[in-house]
Amino acid sequence: MRLVFPVMGTMSTISVPEVEVARQGHAAVDLVLREARRELELLDKRFSHYNDASDITRWQAGYSVGPDTLAEIMHVLDQCQELEAESDGAFRIKNPRTGALDTAGYVKGYAIGRAAEVLRLGGLTSFAVGVGGDGYFAGRPAEDRRWNVAVQHPERRYGVAAVVAATDAAVATSGSAERGDHIWPAEGAEGTGDVVSFTVVGPRIALADAFATIGFAMGQDGMRWVAGHEGYHSVVVRSDGSVRSDAALVSAA
Amino acid sequence: MAGFARRVAPAAALGGLAVIIVGVADPAIGNWRANDDAAATEARASEVTASEDSTSSDATTTDSGSGTHTRNRGGASGSSTSDGTTTDSSDGGDTTAVTCTSGQSVTGDSVMTRWGPVQVAATVDNGAICEVHAIAWPDSDPRSSQINAYAIPYLDEVATASRGTQIDYVSGATYTSDAYAESLQSILDRL
Secondary structure, eight states: OEEEEEETTEEEEEEOOHHHHHHHOHHHHHHHHHHHHHHHHHHHHHHOSSOTTSHHHHHHTTOOOOHHHHHHHHHHHHHHHHHHHHTTTSSOSBOTTTOOBOOHHHHHHHHHHHHHHHHHHTTOSSEEEEETTEEEEESOSBTTBOEEEEEEOSSSTTOEEEEEEESSEEEEEEETTSSOOOOOOOTTOOTTTTEEEEEEEESOHHHHHHHHHHHHHHGGGHHHHHHTBTTOEEEEEETTSOEEEOSOEEEOO | OTTSOOBOOHHHHHHTOOOEEOOTTOTTOOOOBOOOOOTTEEEEEOOOOOOHHHHOHHHHOEEOSSSEEEOOOOSOOOOOOOTTOOOOOTTSOOOOOOOOOSOEEEEOOOEEETTEEEEEEEEEETTEEEEEEEEEEEOSSHHHHHHHHHHHHHHHHHHHHTTSSOOOEEETOOHHHHHHHHHHHHHHTTO
């Protein structure tokens, strides 16, 4: 069963394998999918910097937003600050051009993680939830295989750079081809080198998404930085067409 | 970094950093497996190529002027490497062509995105998809137009090449890929 809908300025897809639908029942899965969609839409409204009525915009303007919302805003800001400190500024909580608070680089991954949590709480063990090219993949789509996540080759028009076979794993990609502009070179780094896209595979989508942003900003040093976090691996595509990865790789043959 | 994954010692990180050059442009790739402990993840190098004339949107697109790009394709002349084949595409001369000699064209559902509808059609032969191509996508705002000029031929190729290996998701792709997948799924559901 699939649910496809627009959210956060992009599209989201939630897929549940037929075996899981058969196990849980069509109506039950349908309800859980709608709950997950509601969660994504709620977080979009809560953290949109483009919407004057969003909670974070209202909070910045000095309005009261209530304890639950405030707690979540503080959590997201904490995480962004930790990421900024740990990445030596490759990840920024404020847009360096405008100085405005910008949590968008973290919130998409965070929201996918929350949606995945809703799906798990709803009793699902196998599902895929993706927003705009980043996703979390739980369980298996069929008994005999893992979720096949193609890593887009950002420069070759017809290229699949690699296929990640994921189970209970997040896959997130940053690169010049994606929509959005939350990527700035790290302090002292020479641009992004010849890295054209940076994919991170790991247990948590919020971190995988942020790490992909950081790894891309770090360029040549990104892969080593990501490898310093247990369970997280990179797939790096370079402008010469080569693909490097420290994840367990199996050739297509 | 309480909320983050436990950091491993730098030496251990370097020791475990089995950097493999997958070299998708290298035809001499063989079977190999990295000595990595990531049980949850595997990645497979795979390269797809296409002959320019079968997927060039420049040659086959027409602007309907309505904010949606549409195109009509003649025969089923799609080509790509079969799944699992790594080819050297650097000179464009080593492409394995898979030609759909017969088959019927099936049109998927039109899927609405916030920028406009996305719709794909597939050539189907004996219940199997030979080739997939988008027939409509949003083209109204410059950003969508720019992205889709890149994304649509790419998605066509992924969808066509992955008919042997089910691709569940594309990481790094744009919003279009989800609508594309949804339209394609409506075709798969009918096979």
